[in-house]
Amino acid sequence: xxxxxxxxxxxxxxxxxxxxxxxxxxxxxxxxxxxxxxxxxxxxxxxxxxxxxxxxxxxxxxxxxxxxxxxxxxxxxxxxxxxxxxxxxxxxxxxxxxxxxxxxxxxxxxxxxxxxxxxxxxxxxxxxxxxxxxxxxxxxxxxxxxxxxxxxxxxxxxxxxxxxxxxxxxxxxxxxxxxxxxxxxxxxxxxxxxxxxxxxxxxxxxxxxxxxxxxxxxxxxxxxxxxxxxxxxxxxxxxxxxxxxxxxxxxxxxxxxxxxxxxxxxxxxxxxxxxxxxxxxxxxxxxxxxxxxxxxxxxxxxxxxxxxxxxxxxxxxxxxxxxxxxxxxxxxxxxxxxxxxxxxxxxxxxxxxxxxxxxxxxxxxx
Amino acid sequence: xxxxxxxxxxxxxxxxxxxxxxxxxxxxxxxxxxxxxxxxxxxxxxxxxxxxxxxxxxxxxxxxxxxxxxxxxxxxxxxxxxxxxxxxxxxxxxxxxxxxxxxxxxxxxxxxxxxxxxxxxxxxxxxxxxxxxxxxxxxxxxxxxxxxxxxxxxxxxxxxxxxxxxxxxxxxxxxxxxxxxxxxxxxxxxxxxxxxxxxxxxxxxxxxxxxxxxxxxxxxxxxxxxxxxxxxxxxxxxxxxxxxxxxxxxxxxxxxxxxxxxxxxxxxxxxxxxxxxxxxxxxxxxxxxxxxxxxxxxxxxxxxxxxxxxxxxxxxxxxxxxxxxxxxxxxxxxxxxxxxxxxxxxxxxxxxxxxxxxxxxxxxxx
Numbered sequence: 001x002x003x004x005x006x007x008x009x010x011x012x013x014x015x016x017x018x019x020x021x022x023x024x025x026x027x028x029x030x031x032x033x034x035x036x037x038x039x040x041x042x043x044x045x046x047x048x049x050x051x052x053x054x055x056x057x058x059x060x061x062x063x064x065x066x067x068x069x070x071x072x073x074x075x076x077x078x079x080x081x082x083x084x085x086x087x088x089x090x091x092x093x094x095x096x097x098x099x100x101x102x103x104x105x106x107x108x109x110x111x112x113x114x115x116x117x118x119x120x121x122x123x124x125x126x127x128x129x130x131x132x133x134x135x136x137x138x139x140x141x142x143x144x145x146x147x148x149x150x151x152x153x154x155x156x157x158x159x160x161x162x163x164x165x166x167x168x169x170x171x172x173x174x175x176x177x178x179x180x181x182x183x184x185x186x187x188x189x190x191x192x193x194x195x196x197x198x199x200x201x202x203x204x205x206x207x208x209x210x211x212x213x214x215x216x217x218x219x220x221x222x223x224x225x226x227x228x229x230x231x232x233x234x235x236x237x238x239x240x241x242x243x244x245x246x247x248x249x250x251x252x253x254x255x256x257x258x259x260x261x262x263x264x265x266x267x268x269x270x271x272x273x274x275x276x277x278x279x280x281x282x283x284x285x286x287x288x289x290x291x292x293x294x295x296x297x298x299x300x301x302x303x304x305x306x307x308x309x310x311x312x313x314x315x316x317x318x319x320x321x322x323x324x325x326x327x328x329x330x331x332x333x334x335x336x337x338x339x340x341x342x343x344x345x346x347x348x349x350x351x352x353x354x355x356x357x358x359x360x361x362x363x364x365x366x
Numbered sequence: 367x368x369x370x371x372x373x374x375x376x377x378x379x380x381x382x383x384x385x386x387x388x389x390x391x392x393x394x395x396x397x398x399x400x401x402x403x404x405x406x407x408x409x410x411x412x413x414x415x416x417x418x419x420x421x422x423x424x425x426x427x428x429x430x431x432x433x434x435x436x437x438x439x440x441x442x443x444x445x446x447x448x449x450x451x452x453x454x455x456x457x458x459x460x461x462x463x464x465x466x467x468x469x470x471x472x473x474x475x476x477x478x479x480x481x482x483x484x485x486x487x488x489x490x491x492x493x494x495x496x497x498x499x500x501x502x503x504x505x506x507x508x509x510x511x512x513x514x515x516x517x518x519x520x521x522x523x524x525x526x527x528x529x530x531x532x533x534x535x536x537x538x539x540x541x542x543x544x545x546x547x548x549x550x551x552x553x554x555x556x557x558x559x560x561x562x563x564x565x566x567x568x569x570x571x572x573x574x575x576x577x578x579x580x581x582x583x584x585x586x587x588x589x590x591x592x593x594x595x596x597x598x599x600x601x602x603x604x605x606x607x608x609x610x611x612x613x614x615x616x617x618x619x620x621x622x623x624x625x626x627x628x629x630x631x632x633x634x635x636x637x638x639x640x641x642x643x644x645x646x647x648x649x650x651x652x653x654x655x656x657x658x659x660x661x662x663x664x665x666x667x668x669x670x671x672x673x674x675x676x677x678x679x680x681x682x683x684x685x686x687x688x689x690x691x692x693x694x695x696x697x698x699x700x701x702x703x704x705x706x707x708x709x710x711x712x713x714x715x716x717x718x719x720x721x722x723x724x725x726x727x728x729x730x731x732x
Contacts, residue, residue: 003394003395003400004394004395004400004401004402005400005401007401007405009405009406009407009410010407011407011606012404012405012406012407012408012606012609013405014401014405015402015404015405020393020394020402020404021394023393024390024393024394027386027389027390027393028369028370028386028387028390029369029370034369034370034371034687035370035371035373035380035689036370036381036386038378038381038386038568038569038614039373039375039378039379039380039381040375040378041375041376041377041378041690042378042569043695044375044690074440074441074442074445074570074608075440075441075445075591075605076440076605076606077605078590078591078604078605078606079440079441079589079591079605081589081590081591082589082590082591082592086589109590110589110590113587113588113589195606197606202404202608202609202610203404203408203606203607203608203609203610204440204570204571204607204608204609204610204611205570205608221479222479223445223447223448223452223476223479224444224447224448224476225441225444225445225447225448226448238444239441239442239443239444239445240377240378240442240444240561240563240569241569241570242440242568242569242570242571242608242611243378243568243569243570244568244569244570244610244611245570245608245610248404321400323401324407324410
C-alpha cells in the first residue's frame, strides 16, 4: 500500500514513483552541489550535464541518428501546431493533414494561418472512432510535408504503423500521448513532437526531434524563439529553458531504460491495455467506444449504458481511489490513460472496481 | 548551518527554503489529494485552485486592479520580446525603445521584425554603465507603446522610477529581474512581463500583467498561442500550462506576503545591496562597475584590478561555498544577484569573504 492513489488522468499524467522520490531530494540539493535543481544556472556545468543526459537517454532509447536533433521547446504541442507550418510550410507549397481527431484538427487550423493545407483523409464522418484505411488517403500533388497525430488522446485511437507517404515527403508527427511508449523508428519521420506531460515528464515542455536539414527552412524573419534553427544552434539554450522539466524528462527516460527500454514498455503497455479491453469485451454494462482495430494502448475510452451511470461510475471510482477517469469534455464517457508510468496494479484495481460496479449496477433490460 | 551553499546566480536563482520544503512534499502528494502536484490535471479542481491562488496572491501583493489581467505564458521573456510587437505594434505605427542593456537590445531586435521601431534613448555610448537622463529621451511623434527594461541583469543598473511617457501611450516593461522585489504601480503600465526564474519561481514561465484592452489588439491571424486574448479568455488554460511552475510562483508569492509584502521586500533588498555597495565603495581592491545613481538592488556588478584576479576570486569563492558570482559572458567581472530569496546572511558571508580575499590579495601598487 502507498499513500498515493491510482491516477488515470490524460495529462499531466502519473509519473514513476522512483523519479518523484529522486526529485524530492534533488530540488533541495542535487548531486552534492548543495544547490537545488530549480536553482542551478542553465549555463552551469551541472545543468549542461542534465540536458546532455536527457538528449543521450532519448538517443539511446530510440536509436536516434546524429542527423536528427533533439530540441526542448516551451509551449507544448499547441505551440508546435504553429511552429511547424511557420518553419516548414514554404510559400506556394501545400501541407497535407491526416485528420483523426481533435488535436489533428487543431494542428490543421493553425497551419491554415500560414499557408495552403489539404486534408488527405479525415475520420470526421465516423466521429473519429477509427483510424481511416490507408487506401482512402488522397495526398495533394506534391505536399511539402504530411502531418499526422499518432495517438488520439480524446477519442482513444492510434495509428498502428506509419501510413505510406509520397516518396521524399517528410512525415511530421504529433506523438504527445504515445512518445516512447513503444519503439519508434525516427528515420520514418522528418519531425516528431510531443508535449512531455503524458509519457515523458511534467507539463511545460515539448520534445521535438527534427531532421537537421528541416531546421534550416524557417525564414530568419521569424521570431528567434520560433525558429527551429535557434534551438539547434544553441542546443535548446538560447534563452533560459524550463530546467526542471528537462531534468524530469531525463530522469523519466533513465527510468524507462532501467525498466527495459521501449520494447519492454510496449510489452507492458500492451498487457495493461489488454487487461482492460478484454474486460470491456466481456462486460454487459461497459463497452469500448472505438473500432477494435484502432484501439489506443494509451487512452482507453469506454461508456456504460447512460451518461447518468457514467457520471455515477466516475464519482464512485474517484471515491474508491481511482482518479482521472472522466472522458474529455468533447467526447464524454470515461477514459483511462495508461501511460508508461501507470502501474499494472492500477489497471487491475480499475478492472476489479468495474466488475464490482457492474454487479451492483446491472444493465437494465433493453 | 544548512547543507546548502550561498547562491548568487543571476537566474534560475535561489528560491526560498520554506517553499522548497513544501514542494518536496507536494510533488509526492499535494493537499491530501494523494497525487503529486506534477501529476494533477490542469482541468481539475486542485489545479484550478492553485492557479487562482497565484493570481490572487499577485493581485494582493501589488494591488492590481481588475482591468489588468495576469497571464501565465511559456517561453520566458525572450518569447515576450516577440509577442509584444506581434500583438501591440499596429500597422503604420512606431514602437519606442529605451535601450539600457543587452536585454533591451534583444527586445528591440525582435520588434524590428514586426514593424517600425524608434530608439528614444540608448545607454550604448557609456556601455550601459548608467541609466540615461530622462531629459535625453526623444520619443517619436506618436508611439504605439514605449518599451523599457526596468532592471538590467547583465550590467547591474535599474530605473529608479518610471520615465515620463507621452500622454496616453502605454508603457511596456520587461521586469524579469526586479518584479515583486519592490512595490510596483501597475497602473503606470500597459503591459508588464517577467520571466519567473529570478524573483518569482522556477524557469519555464513568464508572468504577464496586461491592461485588458491591450489584449484585444492582436490580429486573430496570429497563432492562437501567441495572442494575448487567448490567455485572457481561457485564463491561461487554453492548453496545458506549466503547472508546476505556476504552483511554485503561487508559493513564492505567498512567502513574499508572509514575509511582509513588497514594501518589506524592498527594505530588505535595499539593506542587502547597501551592505555590498558600501563595502565596494570602501574597498581598495574591488570596485562597482556602474554609476552610483543607477545601481541595481538586484544585480551588483563589480571587478578587481584585473581579469586574472577576477577569475581567481570567482574560483576561490565557489570553493568557499559562494556560488554563481561570475559576471555575464558579455560583461565580464563579477556579479552578485541578490533576489528576494537571497538571505541577508549570504550577503554578509560574501562581504566577509571579499574582505579576506582583499587581505590576502592586496592591490598591486599602481
